[in-house]
Amino acid sequence: DAGVIQSPRHEVTEMGQEVTLRCKPISGHDYLFWYRQTMMRGLELLIYFNNNVPIDDSGMPEDRFSAKMPNASFSTLKIQPSEPRDSAVYFCASSFGGNGQPQHFGDGTRLSIL
Amino acid sequence: AQKVTQAQTEISVVEKEDVTLDCVYETRDTTYYLFWYKQPPSGELVFLIRRNSFDEQNEISGRYSWNFQKSTSSFNFTITASQVVDSAVYFCALSEAGNNNDMRFGAGTRLTVKP
Numbered sequence: 001d002a003g004v005i006q007s008p009r010h011e012v013t014e015m016g017q018e019v020t021l022r023c024k025p026i027s028g029h030d031y032l033f034w035y036r037q038t039m040m041r042g043l044e045l046l047i048y049f050n051n052n053v054p055i056d057d058s059g060m061p062e063d064r065f066s067a068k069m070p071n072a073s074f075s076t077l078k079i080q081p082s083e084p085r086d087s088a089v090y091f092c093a094s095s096f097g098g099n100g101q102p103q104h105f106g107d108g109t110r111l112s113i114l
Numbered sequence: 115a116q117k118v119t120q121a122q123t124e125i126s127v128v129e130k131e132d133v134t135l136d137c138v139y140e141t142r143d144t145t146y147y148l149f150w151y152k153q154p155p156s157g158e159l160v161f162l163i164r165r166n167s168f169d170e171q172n173e174i175s176g177r178y179s180w181n182f183q184k185s186t187s188s189f190n191f192t193i194t195a196s197q198v199v200d201s202a203v204y205f206c207a208l209s210e211a212g213n214n215n216d217m218r219f220g221a222g223t224r225l226t227v228k229p
Contacts, residue, residue: 043219101164102149103217104161105161107157107158108158110157
């Protein structure tokens with residue numbers, strides 16, 4: 001079975017540019033999560049969706065960040081405009097069922113903002 | 115608020131040694147879930163195990179074993195006869211039943227197994 005698929009794997013862009021990260025969750029999973037991993041702050045939950053509906057976006061750092069889930073098999077995380085401090089690894093994860101269910105992670109997108 | 119502490123930042127062992135990774139958690143909920151994830155050098159996060167707060171049975175899976183003790187709020191992970199392929203960062207995480215899906219991760223322990 002296919003796992004969580006993220007694209008691109010690496011992204012290097014200049015500050016001020018728009019960045020779009022993509023995620024395809026595991027088929028049948030009804031929860032989707034976006035995380036950010038940095039050396040300073042570790043793994044942080046940014047936002048999660050249940051049945052394509054955003055439930056909690058309290059972890060989204062600023063208005064420059066937005067996330068959408070137009071259907072059950074696709075989600076995007078957008079940063080506009082990007083800044084060097086946004087450089088991090090961004091993970092998407094999905095789970096079947098909510099609390100207590102293991103989240104399965106994609107390989108991550110390593111984002112570098114110059 | 116829930117909290118996970120992995121006091122060991124880095125551990126280095128020689129192949130075939132046993133190693134225990136510590137995880138201490140804080141929660142006010144009586145129903146909660148504990149997890150371990152592995153992040154190898156390639157960067158992906160791999161789910162290893164989940165435990166709920168009502169199940170204190172220890173678990174063994176091959177060379178891996180987990181010791182859950184509510185009395186000390188700990189969920190430690192032991193690798194027996196470590197191998198070079200075990201080298202990775204290991205994360206412990208906690209999710210409270212009453213806190214939706216806010217899974218809090220510890221800072222991680224970087225394990226290096228030398229040949």
